Amino acid sequence: MRSSIWILRADTDxxxxxxxxxxxxxxxxxxxxxxxxxxxxxVVDSPPEDLSPPPDVERAAVIEIPExxxxxxxxxxxxxxxxxxxxxxxxxxxxxxxFAHPPERRGDGVDELEVARLSELRKKGYQTFxxxxxxxxxxxxxxxLHALSLVCTHLGCLVEWSPxxxxxxxxxxxxxxxxxxxxxxxxxPRPLRSFEVSVQGDRVLVRRAGRVTL
Amino acid sequence: MRNVNLTAFLDRPVVEHRTFLSDPGRVAxxxxxxxxxxxxxxxxxxxxxxxxxxxxxxxxxxxxxxxWLVRSLHxxxxxxxxxxxxxxxxxAFFRRAFLGPRGFSGWLLTVGxxxxxxxxxxxxEALPWDQDAYWRTTVTAHLVADTPVVGPWIAGVxxxxxxxxxxTLIRLYAAHALxxxxxxxxxxxxxxxxxxxxAIG
Numbered sequence: 001m002r003s004s005i006w007i008l009r010a011d012t013d014x015x016x017x018x019x020x021x022x023x024x025x026x027x028x029x030x031x032x033x034x035x036x037x038x039x040x041x042x043v044v045d046s047p048p049e050d051l052s053p054p055p056d057v058e059r060a061a062v063i064e065i066p067e068x069x070x071x072x073x074x075x076x077x078x079x080x081x082x083x084x085x086x087x088x089x090x091x092x093x094x095x096x097x098x099f100a101h102p103p104e105r106r107g108d109g110v111d112e113l114e115v116a117r118l119s120e121l122r123k124k125g126y127q128t129f130x131x132x133x134x135x136x137x138x139x140x141x142x143x144x145l146h147a148l149s150l151v152c153t154h155l156g157c158l159v160e161w162s163p164x165x166x167x168x169x170x171x172x173x174x175x176x177x178x179x180x181x182x183x184x185x186x187x188x189p190r191p192l193r194s195f196e197v198s199v200q201g202d203r204v205l206v207r208r209a210g211r212v213t214l
Numbered sequence: 215m216r217n218v219n220l221t222a223f224l225d226r227p228v229v230e231h232r233t234f235l236s237d238p239g240r241v242a243x244x245x246x247x248x249x250x251x252x253x254x255x256x257x258x259x260x261x262x263x264x265x266x267x268x269x270x271x272x273x274x275x276x277x278x279x280x281x282w283l284v285r286s287l288h289x290x291x292x293x294x295x296x297x298x299x300x301x302x303x304x305x306a307f308f309r310r311a312f313l314g315p316r317g318f319s320g321w322l323l324t325v326g327x328x329x330x331x332x333x334x335x336x337x338x339e340a341l342p343w344d345q346d347a348y349w350r351t352t353v354t355a356h357l358v359a360d361t362p363v364v365g366p367w368i369a370g371v372x373x374x375x376x377x378x379x380x381x382t383l384i385r386l387y388a389a390h391a392l393x394x395x396x397x398x399x400x401x402x403x404x405x406x407x408x409x410x411x412x413a414i415g
Contacts, residue, residue, distance in 0.1 A: 095280050099255055103277040133269075155348055156268055172345070189380070 001065045004044040006057040007036070016056065017042055116204045121145070126161050131208050136195060137161055137168075138206060139179060146179045147206045149193035153183075159192070168192065238302055239406035242327075245291045245298065246402055252288040253391065260341065262387035264380040267343035288338075296335060299328035320408045327401050330394065337390035343383055351386070352378045 008016060017033040017040035024031040030045040044051070053060040115129040115138050126139040128150070135158060138147040148168065150158045157172035167184065168177040175186025181194045196207040229236050259278060261270040274281040303324050306312065312321035336354060340347040355378060359369035374381030 095283075096255065098279040099281060099284055100258055101279065103273070103279065151265075153265060155343070155345070156265055157345075187377075187379075 001067070001070055002046055003063050003065065004047040004051070004053075005061050005063065006042045006044065006053050007059045008040045008042070009056050009058045010039060012040065012056050014040065016040065020054070112205055112207045114203050115147075115206050118199055118202045118204050121204055125163060127204075129206065131195075136206065138197060138204060141166070141179055145197040145199070145204065146181075147195035147197045148177075148179075148181050149195070151193070152188055153190040153192060154186070154188040235301065235305065237409075238298060239402065239409050241298060242295070242402050242405070245295045246398060248287060248291040249295070250395065252284050252291070253395075255284050256288060257391060260387075262341070262384050264343055264383055267341065267383060271342040292331075292335060292338065296328075296331045299324075299331045303328050316408060316411065320405075323401060323405050323408065327405060330398055330401060334390065334394055334398070337386045337394070340383070340386045341390065348378065351382060355382075 006020075008020075020042050021031040021033050024042075024044060029048065029051065032043050032045075034041050034043060047062070111131075113129055113131065116127040121127055121138065121140050126137055128135060128137045130136065135150045136147060137150055138145055139161060150160075150168075152159050152170040152172065152175060154170065154175060155172060157170050159168040159170045159175075159177065162169050165176070166179070168179075168181075170176070170186065170188070173187055175188050176184045177188075177192050178184055181192035183191060198205045198207065234241060256274060259270055259274050259281070261267060271285075274285055276282075278284075306321060306324050311317055311324075340351045355369050355373050358372060359365045361368065370376075372382070372385065373379070374385050
């Protein structure tokens with residue numbers, strides 16, 4: 001597309017540009033007025049061959065805009081729709097990427113815990129603790145200490161220590177376990193998970209062998 | 215990039231006074247697409263084992279980036295599908311769509327679509343394997359077992375044993391994620407074909 005750009009002289013009347021544009025549109029030529037700094041310019045689209053600039057035009061230039069750089073309403077809508085589609089697809093792909101990246105395991109990094117003082121444990125008989133999200137209990141029985149997970153292997157309910165029965169009871173389905181974690185009755189398929197216990201002086205330490213996999 | 219065929223999309227002929235139920239097949243495809251994508255994503259973390267299922271669902275909801283969003287989308291789109299299926303059935307009933315040349319097969323498909331969506335809901339609800347899921351599955355299995363003649367057999371297949379157990383969870387998951395999506399794909403495809411010929415709705 002060809003366009004003529006007319007820069008009017010600095011001393012012309014400010015309304016001259018509009019008048020010129022009206023005059024041109026009366027002849028069927030499209031023209032737009034723009035201010036460049038303090039200068040009035042008139043941009044004439046597709047000027048006819050016989051059109052010559054009026055005397056109050058200081059400088060005139062003809063520019064040629066190649067077809068592929070012209071923005072029509074259609075090409076704008078096309079690019080807009082493409083940009084929108086690419087944006088949405090990109091956001092979706094990014095979100096999926098974030099989702100697929102595995103999260104940091106929280107609280108599971110602790111593999112050894114000091115859970116009680118030996119003297120207090122002997123007095124109380126048991127002490128609960130927690131490896132991150134996995135609760136456990138350490139029970140003193142005679143001279144031995146037993147450390148077990150409280151998560152029932154049936155459906156993951158938390159079992160409770162019953163000092164009278166000397167058993168761990170699951171409240172959900174009345175399952176019971178002995179201090180070795182073995183199933184005495186009820187539906188659980190496996191013994192309770194057990195932890196290593198060690199005593200250093202008066203400190204009772206519980207160690208978890210492997211990490212809990214989620 | 216001029217490959218977006220906007221004009222063809224805008225010029226597509228549509229019914230006057232169009233509502234979202236004018237083209238329910240498209241709505242079903244859209245919702246089912248969301249289910250497939252979010253379901254595949256959830257399967258990256260979900261573990262169908264009794265001791266791990268709940269923990270893996272907790273992991274998705276609380277620890278995985280945008281996990282809450284993916285899980286909610288899966289649930290919301292599932293709800294919408296059940297509502298859509300129910301609306302289609304009610305509309306077919308009041309329009310007497312079950313009469314006419316292809317009406318009855320269309321009616322069967324519409325009923326089948328609703329039943330399938332409810333089956334998706336039942337199996338999907340059990341997957342977190344919390345107390346709710348466990349007892350709901352137990353109750354449903356008892357209901358199924360009360361069906362005359364074939365009931366006990368179906369309940370046995372559903373549970374994979376005499377009681378609801380870890381085997382049941384694997385079966386529900388397999389049905390939810392491996393078998394039923396193909397059935398849903400087929401039903402939606404057939405429904406759309408019948409809709410184009412005007413036999414549904």
